[in-house]
Amino acid sequence: MKELTLDDLRHLMRISAGEDESTDLDGDIIDAGFRDLGYDSLAVLELASRLERDWGVVVPDEVAATLETPRAVLDYVNERAAVK
Template sequence: MTDITLDDLRRVMAACAGADESVDLDGDIIDVPFEDLGYDSLAVMETAAILERDYKVTIPDEKIAGLPTPRAMLDEIRHSLAAAS
């Protein structure tokens, strides 16, 4: 099982549409709502799609919409990876 870290998530988020240039993704973002980071629902879905592609993890669309923070996304990814193994 490949563990996805906050740094992995940061790299994907930086590459996705929606990044607010005034937001420091290198800061303590784990519990900051995606909206406050400048990510709308489309950008969050794009982030999840890239994670799914690159890390072979499945996050159901209905769950993606309910993930408010990077921590919630990482928890869902870890849950999905654990269920798959």
């Protein structure tokens, strides 16, 4: 399986919950908190669902709640994808 990149994640974020007009997902967002990016817990759960569907990596709800930045999501998904 190929590695999930920040660009891949940006795409999933946009289709999961849209993009707040005041947030520039094309900027340096890797360590920005999802709340700072305008993504609430429901948007993060939708992102987790898309990661499972599109990337085959299960992100349980209780884990999704702890993934607070795009970097944390990338690390989580890529660590599990490498094991497959």
